Amino acid sequence: MIHLPRGRGALAAVSVGATLVGMLGLNTAAAQSGGAGHPAGNPWAQSDFQPRQGDWRPYVLAPQGHEVAPVAVSSVSARGGAVQGDPKALLGDTKKPVRLVSSGDRTQSPLVTLDFGKDVGGKIRIRVAGASKTPPQLHVCFSESKQFAASPTQPNNGEDAIAPGCDTANIWNGYPGQPYTYDADSHTFTIDPSKLPATLTDSQLRGGFRYATIFLDGPGWVDLGAASLDFGAAPQQADPADYQGWFLSSDNELNKIWYSGAYTVQLDTWMSDTAKSWPYQTGEADHSDAQVPGADPGKEVIFDGAKRDRVVWQGDLAVQAPVTYLTTDDVPAVDNSLSSLASQQLPDGFMPAESLVGQHNQDEIRTYGEYVTWFVQNHYTHWLYTGDQAYLAQWWPQLTKAMAWLESVRAQDPKGLISFAQVGSCGHYGYSDCGHETYVNALYKRNLDEMATLADSRGDGSDAATYAARATDVKNAINSQLWDATTGAYRLSTEIPNAYPQDANATAVLTGIASADQSTRAMDYLRQNSWSTYGPLTVSPSTPNSSIQPFYEPLPSGFEASARLDLPDPTGAQQAQALQLMRTFWGHELSEDPGGTLWEKANLDGDPGIAQFTSLAHGWAAGPTISLTNQVLGVQPTGAGFSRYSIVPTPGGLSWAQGSVPTPHGNISASWTSSSHGFTLHATAPHGTVGDLAVPTGGHKVRVQLDGRTVWDGSHAVGGAHVSSDGVTVRVQSVPSGHHTLVAHTLS
Numbered sequence: 029m030i031h032l033p034r035g036r037g038a039l040a041a042v043s044v045g046a047t048l049v050g051m052l053g054l055n056t057a058a059a060q061s062g063g064a065g066h067p068a069g070n071p072w073a074q075s076d077f078q079p080r081q082g083d084w085r086p087y088v089l090a091p092q093g094h095e096v097a098p099v100a101v102s103s104v105s106a107r108g109g110a111v112q113g114d115p116k117a118l119l120g121d122t123k124k125p126v127r128l129v130s131s132g133d134r135t136q137s138p139l140v141t142l143d144f145g146k147d148v149g150g151k152i153r154i155r156v157a158g159a160s161k162t163p164p165q166l167h168v169c170f171s172e173s174k175q176f177a178a179s180p181t182q183p184n185n186g187e188d189a190i191a192p193g194c195d196t197a198n199i200w201n202g203y204p205g206q207p208y209t210y211d212a213d214s215h216t217f218t219i220d221p222s223k224l225p226a227t228l229t230d231s232q233l234r235g236g237f238r239y240a241t242i243f244l245d246g247p248g249w250v251d252l253g254a255a256s257l258d259f260g261a262a263p264q265q266a267d268p269a270d271y272q273g274w275f276l277s278s279d280n281e282l283n284k285i286w287y288s289g290a291y292t293v294q295l296d297t298w299m300s301d302t303a304k305s306w307p308y309q310t311g312e313a314d315h316s317d318a319q320v321p322g323a324d325p326g327k328e329v330i331f332d333g334a335k336r337d338r339v340v341w342q343g344d345l346a347v348q349a350p351v352t353y354l355t356t357d358d359v360p361a362v363d364n365s366l367s368s369l370a371s372q373q374l375p376d377g378f379m380p381a382e383s384l385v386g387q388h389n390q391d392e393i394r395t396y397g398e399y400v401t402w403f404v405q406n407h408y409t410h411w412l413y414t415g416d417q418a419y420l421a422q423w424w425p426q427l428t429k430a431m432a433w434l435e436s437v438r439a440q441d442p443k444g445l446i447s448f449a450q451v452g453s454c455g456h457y458g459y460s461d462c463g464h465e466t467y468v469n470a471l472y473k474r475n476l477d478e479m480a481t482l483a484d485s486r487g488d489g490s491d492a493a494t495y496a497a498r499a500t501d502v503k504n505a506i507n508s509q510l511w512d513a514t515t516g517a518y519r520l521s522t523e524i525p526n527a528y529p530q531d532a533n534a535t536a537v538l539t540g541i542a543s544a545d546q547s548t549r550a551m552d553y554l555r556q557n558s559w560s561t562y563g564p565l566t567v568s569p570s571t572p573n574s575s576i577q578p579f580y581e582p583l584p585s586g587f588e589a590s591a592r593l594d595l596p597d598p599t600g601a602q603q604a605q606a607l608q609l610m611r612t613f614w615g616h617e618l619s620e621d622p623g624g625t626l627w628e629k630a631n632l633d634g635d636p637g638i639a640q641f642t643s644l645a646h647g648w649a650a651g652p653t654i655s656l657t658n659q660v661l662g663v664q665p666t667g668a669g670f671s672r673y674s675i676v677p678t679p680g681g682l683s684w685a686q687g688s689v690p691t692p693h694g695n696i697s698a699s700w701t702s703s704s705h706g707f708t709l710h711a712t713a714p715h716g717t718v719g720d721l722a723v724p725t726g727g728h729k730v731r732v733q734l735d736g737r738t739v740w741d742g743s744h745a746v747g748g749a750h751v752s753s754d755g756v757t758v759r760v761q762s763v764p765s766g767h768h769t770l771v772a773h774t775l776s
Contacts, residue, residue, distance in 0.1 A: 072624070077280050081686060081699070084276040087283050089146055089291040089624045090268035096150070096257040098142040102174070102239060108136030109244070115140050118154075118242070120254035125157040127251050130164050130244040137164075137244040139192055142255060147172055147625040147645045149235035149295055149334045150260035154217065154242075155253030157225045164246035166217040168230070169193035170237035172335060173621035176640035177239055184208055184640045193241025195640040197234070198336030199308045204639045213314050214243075219250065232315050233260050233302060236295065236335030236645050238622040260302070262294045264328055265356060272357040273695070275657050275687040282607060282656060282682075285614045289650030290355040292625045293330065293348045296647045297361050300329040300368070304338040305386035320383045322371030328361035329368060332382075333628060333643030339383035340365045341648075342402040343457055347586065348647040349406055350654045353413040357690040363419065366406055370426045377433030379403040379426070381455070397437070397446075397453030400430050401471035408478035411485070415669015415692055420482065431479055434472055435498070443522065444505040445469050458531075458566060458581050458629075463521030466510045466532035473502040474539040485668060503541050511542075516549035518542075520567075520576065527576045529567045530558055534587035537594060547595055551602060554588060562634045563613030564588055579637065580630035585613050586651020593659040593678050596756045598727035603680035607660070610652045617649075626650055656685075663689045663698050666720070670696065675711050676722040676757060677702075693717050706730065707772040713765045722759040723772040730772040732758045742775050 071077040071087055101115045112127040118140065130137040152168050169191050171177035176195045178187035187194055187208040194213035202208030217228045244250060262268045275286045300323035302316045316338055323329050323340075330352065331337070332344040349362045372380045374393075381399035382389050407427055411420045438446045446469050448454045449462035456468075476499035483492040510519045510532070517528035518536045533550040536542040542550055557568040558578070564585055565578035592606035616634060617627050626649035629637030636642035658664040662677035670691035677685070679702045686699030694714030700723075701708050707723045707730075723732060732740035732751070739749035740758050750761040760770060 071280055071284060079276060079278060079280055079283055081276070081684065084274045087287040088269045088271060089287060090262070090294055091259055092267055092269045094259040096144065096148055096259045098255060099145040100143040102141040102143040105139045107138055108132060109138040111138045111140065117253055118142055118255045125251040125253045127249055128244055129249040130247055132247055134167070134243055134245040135189060139241055139243050141193055141239050141241040144238055144257065147236055147238050147295060147334065147622045148257055148259060149233065149237065151230040151233050151258045152240060152255060153227055153229045153258060154255045155225065155227050156219060157251040157253050159219050159221050159224060159250045160248035161221060162248055163219040163221055163250060164244040164248040166219055166250055167214040167243050167245060169214045169241040169243065170234045171195040171239045172236055172644040174239060175621055177241065192243055193239065197314055198304050198306055198338065203641050210311055212308060212312065215314065229258070232317065235261065235298065235316060235338060236333065236643065260298060261334065262297045263299055265358060268294055271355050272690040273354045273688055275661060277660065277685040278683040281611050281615050284618055285610055285652050286656045288618055288624050288626055289351055289653030292645050292650050293351045293647045294356060295334045295625060295645045296331045296348065297328050297358065298331060300327060300364060301325050302338070303331070303383060303385045304336065306388050318385050320368050320385060323364050323368035327364040328358065329365040330361055330647065332646060332648065334645040335643050339385050339389060340368055341382045342369055342379065342399040342406065343381070344648040345406050346402045347651050347654065350409055350413065351647065351650045354654065354657050354689060359414055362410065366410060369403065370423045373426050373429065377429035379430050392455065394453050395455035397448035397451065398456055398468050398471065400434055401468065401475050403430055404475040404478060408482060411482060411668055412665050413669070415671060427479070431475065443509060444501060445509065446472055457583055459576065461521055461524070463523035465521045466506060466518040467535055469502055469506050470535040470539045470541055473499050473506070473541060476502065506536070506541050511546065515553065517553040518550060524573055524576065527567055527571045527573050528553060530554060530564055530588055531584040534584055534591040537591035538587060544596055551592055551595060555605060562616045562630065563609055579632060580613065582626060582629065582649035582651065585609065589652060590655045590659065593655055596754065598725060598756045600680060600726065603678050607680040614652055657687060657689060661685050661687045661698055663696055670717055672718050673713065674720040675709065677709060677724060679724060691717070704774070706774050709770040712767040715765050717765050719763050720759055720761050721763050721768060721770045722757040723770055724757050725753070725755065725772065729775045730758060731775055733771045734760055735768055
């Protein structure tokens with residue numbers, strides 16, 4: 029995640045669909061992870077693919093090991109030189125190498141672009157069979173998409189003449205609107221003619237690229253054989269494709285979205301000594317070799333993006349950590365990430381938003397007050413999913429100090445709400461606002477609820493009561509000052525009362541601030557005013573305040589999808605809108621290059637938000653992976669480490685869904701089918717867990733059976749069963765571990 033000042037120049041506005049070569053690349057890439065020869069085919073290549081129950085492995089994009097080959101030669105251009113022989117030698121398809129001949133410097137060199145079929149990351153290897161007596165330098169440029177690879181039609185502010193085929197990776201040189209003045213992005217291979225043939229390995233990794241463009245600098249020739257990639261992401265997962273948790277449904281597009289989120293977070297997971305320290309000095313080449321402060325150097329962390337920033341961010345982890353728990357179960361990577369951030373706490377309790385790796389990070393050490401709330405959220409989520417009481421105890425002093433800092437900011441203000449104006453920490457995930465925001469205060473209210481639960485788990489009832497009382501105070505202050513009953517939506521802030529943003533309204537629903545009526549009205553407002561071509565915008569285009577501009581942002585769009593799934597709507601209309609939101613917003617991203625990973629942000633025209641600088645594998649965009657498991661499949665923890673859990677399916681128009689969720693006790697498995705005649709849920713949970721199982725009513729009167737015994741007759745519990753209904757679901761409470769079947773029969 030990167031937060032940038034506005035007004036750095038116009039962004040490119042060229043929308044390019046996935047090329048035929050790209051689609052073939054995805055096909056081959058998916059085949060490597062289980063799609064090849066699979067009886068169900070390949071969901072990433074077949075537009076008419078029909079999911080089959082139990083057949084989830086073809087969706088996995090992660091490689092089965094850490095050696096990855098390119099899948100195609102995307103393009104070849106001789107320019108002022110020559111390409112002699114078959115470029116497919118670089119794919120290992122021919123025994124005879126291909127010769128690249130250059131008559132001058134890099135502007136005259138031939139270009140050969142390899143396609144890895146999807147976003148990948150690591151160190152390139154190239155077989156060099158021979159070279160001229162005085163060989164030219166061998167360079168490789170990287171780009172996540174064809175659209176923003178430097179070329180005559182996409183010069184990237186001059187990058188085309190210096191680093192052809194590159195996009196811009198985490199440096200200000202060549203940022204949209206600024207000139208590209210030196211080669212800061214290509215990687216150089218040094219050729220020693222006396223030691224050929226040899227396989228050369230890049231000395232630096234590149235995280236986040238689909239296309240690798242080979243070029244020469246200087247006169248001479250080089251004979252090249254097979255290229256490959258030492259896949260460096262998820263380094264401590266021996267088989268990255270071996271997921272511990274999975275999801276599958278009757279909707280092919282939603283399935284792809286789930287697995288793209290899982291893969292994006294994997295692609296952001298690296299060893300902690302592969303961060304970026306920036307901005308670079310003029311002339312400094314690309315490198316990712318900085319140590320994350322406070323992290324164990326022998327373990328992974330989860331960066332915000334594979335290409336950039338390549339540091340750990342509090343807000344990004346709020347999405348990435350639960351995605352990790354639900355997919356790879358790589359808890360050590362989460363632990364290391366959270367610990368590294370916690371170790372940076374300032375003496376007054378303020379928690380920096382990101383890893384303090386380089387000067388850029390140090391310069392904004394107190395910028396993001398919002399991210400202090402995410403620090404608390406992340407540790408609560410960790411406790412909820414892992415049940416690790418010792419880890420909670422280790423960082424409890426930091427949590428209480430962070431909460432004390434947030435409360436000290438609120439206590440300074442007579443409105444009873446947080447405003448970061450007085451402390452100069454107004455930075456925000458998407459905009460800067462020093463006012464009394466609905467969004468920030470909703471996050472703080474949730475923190476207070478979470479701390480009350482955590483304090484209670486530690487046996488501290490007094491602190492729990494204090495946190496709970498404050499949560500009520502903040503909730504009341506938000507509703508009395510920021511709810512606009514006439515409009516039917518929450519305001520951005522008391523200072524900007526005529527803007528009703530996505531984040532304010534979605535988080536008010538998710539954090540329990542909005543009543544059922546307010547929740548419905550707020551979501552209806554967003555649907556009617558803020559939805560556009562590619563999904564929901566951050567704010568309605570009709571907002572009169574010119575300082576608040578609409579754009580597409582995945583973080584609050586994930587909040588909105590989750591909020592809609594949460595609404596108690598017996599008709600299922602809100603839930604269906606949530607799934608349509610996912611198909612529209614995230615489906616658009618998957619239809620574009622590079623395909624299979626999720627973007628940092630997008631412009632109004634649907635293009636990536638910061639052109640060649642945009643990260644196209646950004647984990648904070650993976651919210652649907654969480655929602656599809658927790659809310660659509662319905663499995664989520666309600667007690668520490670899944671000691672208690674619930675399975676409350678939200679069909680949203682789907683006919684079936686199934687999946688498996690890793691827990692400290694073993695996996696919880698669930699599958700359900702829905703029809704006009706009723707609903708059937710199968711659930712299996714390990715020893716040490718107790719769960720609530722529910723079936724949706726669909727707005728009908730239903731009779732419910734648990735394991736063949738009637739427990740709800742349509743109006744009342746039967747036989748002393750602990751069953752209740754809110755009109756939306758019928759819930760059976762405290763079901764013991766083991767396998768159970770819950771069936772709802774439609775009566776009227």
